[in-house]
Amino acid sequence: MASQAEPRPPSAHDFAGVPGPELSAAQEIAWIEVIRKMEEVYSDLIQYEVELEEKNSALEEAQRFINSVLSAVSDILVVCDQQGRIQQVNLAFLTLTDLAEADLLGRPLAEVLAADIETLELCHWVEAGRGHDREVRFRSGGGGVSEMVALNCATRFDHHGLPAGIVLTGRPVGELRRAYEALKQAQQQLVQQEKMASLGRLIAGVAHELNNPISFIYGNTHALTKYRDRLSVYLEAIHRGVPEAERESLRRSLRIDALMDDLPALVGGTMEGAQRVADIVKSLKRLSFSETGAPEPFDLAEVVDKAVQWAARGRRAGPEAVLDMAGPLAVRGQPGQLHQVMVNLVENACDAVAGRSGARVVVSGRVSDGRVVVTVEDNGSGIAPEHLMTVFDPFFTTKPVGKGTGLGLWISYGIVRDHGGELEAGRSEALGGAKFTVTLPGV
Ligand SMILES: Nc1ncnc2c1ncn2[C@@H]1O[C@H](COP(=O)(O)OP(=O)(O)OP(=O)(O)O)[C@@H](O)[C@H]1O
Ligand SMILES: [Mg+2]
Known part of the structure; x- marks a missing residue:
């Protein structure tokens, strides 16, 4: 101008x-x-x-x-007016359908959809202005149909805030599926790597844990072998009927009295070492997770009930155990493995309150936001804040030999995680001791 x-x-x-x-x-x-x-x-x-x-x-x-x-947007985009006539499309849509922009503008959306039934449904869907994903195909250039597209619908409003039409966005399902497969594969690799890493940590832990008792079993056996030699010499002299003075002199030179005093501790220590090895092996057996079948739906409330009875068995003066289950707790997975988790949590709680007067363990279960939540609380001395994560480490235990190996919570953590859930440790507000919370996806 x-x-x-x-x-x-x-x-x-x-x-x-x-x-x-x-x-x-x-x-x-x-x-x-x-x-x-x-x-x-x-x-x-x-x-x-x-x-x-x-x-x-x-x-x-x-x-x-x-x-x-x-x-530039790789998703397809179609804008329609309130009568469902196309007002604007983007390049991705033109590429998908192989149609010219001039042929599309002003045309009813229904005319470019491939199947009539879908057209009808889509029109209802569009009218309702709902945004859920919907899979559709479009007509394409040479009389064919496009790839399946996952569509999303949103209402467009004018500057007065009144509905002015709809905006459809979408992406070919094949592309989504490929992206999903790649993601799933990456996730599986991560899980696998994590499993190998934790297996490595476990093996290192087992080696370390076994090394200790085995080395003092070795040491003790070595001492016992020497004692046996000295005793053989002494006994052989007695059997030969040596005079008393010579026998007494042998007794002193072979330090028979000190040897006899030392024997109970040596044998006891060896037994304790063997017991520790046996405990560790027993705990490792828990790891073999005999159940590998397909996950099944079951009621976790029943499993918890059995686990409480199981954990309480064999305890002479067990705590008062309160079970507070808000109806059935439907989950999916391996009931045997979750039984093991519940037994361990309840046993830990019972151990924490053992010997206390007014000892209490409360196990409650409920469904919250579609997740099943089971808590095990006690009025024991609780867990120090700096140990809230360490308790899940393999071999972390504060229990004496023969009482615990420190694998219970580590195994439980893995089982709950494999079920898509979480296991957390904290403080019980209600009882003052520890509180363990298992959260699992509900079904
Ligand atoms: N309810 C609890 N109150 C206080 N401390 C706890 C409680 N539960 C677990 N702990 C602490 O966590 C440690 C580890 O528990 P975990 O179940 O892994 O092993 P453990 O019970 O010692 O041995 P295992 O279960 O292998 O027989 C326990 O030794 C204890 O110190
Ligand atoms: Mg335990």
Whole structure:
């Protein structure tokens, strides 16, 4: 516009040659006033024109920006008016359908959908303005149909906040599926790596834990072998019927009395070492998870009930155990493994309150937000804050030999995690001791 021949404002000269009667002074002043006004109007016009040009170029820039964004988006995008007529599509949609933009604009959306039944459903869906994913195919260029697309629908509102149409966005399902498969594979690899890493930690732990008792069993056996040799010499002399003085001298030189005093501790220590090895092996057997079948649905409340009875068996003065189950707790998985988890939590709680007067263990279960939550609380001395995570480490135990190996919580943690859940340790507000919370996906 600006490049065209520049118009110029009229001036008094323009009227100088106008033939007519001589102007009076008053008329001349009026003319000058008119011309001044015209000049003003003209300069306003020029100003408006400049502003208009600026606005126009900003608008064009905004349009270019929106177009570039729409073309860059890899999801398909279709905008329709309230009557379901296509108002705008993006490049991804044109590529998917192999149709020309000019053929699409103004056409009813229903005409570009592949199947009539889907069309009908989609129209209802669109009318309802619901945003759930829906899988559809579009008609494509050469009379064929497009890939299946997962579509999402949203209502578009005008600047008064009134519905002005709908916006459909979507992505070919094949692409989504490929991305999902890749993600699943990556996740499986991570899980596998994590399993190998924790197996490695366990083996290192087992080696360390077994090394200790085995080395003192070795040491003791070595000492016992020497004692046996000295005793053999002494007994052989007695059997030979050596005189008393010689026997007493042998008794002193072979330090038979000290040996006899040492024997109970040596044998006891060896027994203790063997017991520790046996405990560790027994605990490791728990790891073999005999159940590997397909996960099955079951009632966790029943499993908890049995586990409480199981854990309480064989305890002479067991704590008062309170079971508070809010109805059945439907979960899916391996009931035997979760039984093991519950037994361990209840046994730990019973151990924590053993010997206390008014000892209490409360096990409660409920469904919350679709998740099954079971808590085991006690009024024992609780867990120090710095140990809240360490208790899940393999071989962390504060129990004496023969009482615990420190594998219970580690194994339980793994089982709960394999069931898609979480096992957490904390403080029981209600009872003052420890609180363990198992959360599992409900079914
Ligand atoms: N309810 C609890 N109150 C206080 N401390 C606890 C409680 N439960 C577990 N702990 C602490 O966590 C440690 C580890 O528990 P975990 O069940 O892993 O092993 P453990 O009971 O010692 O031995 P195992 O279960 O192998 O026989 C326990 O030794 C104890 O110190
Ligand atoms: Mg335990």
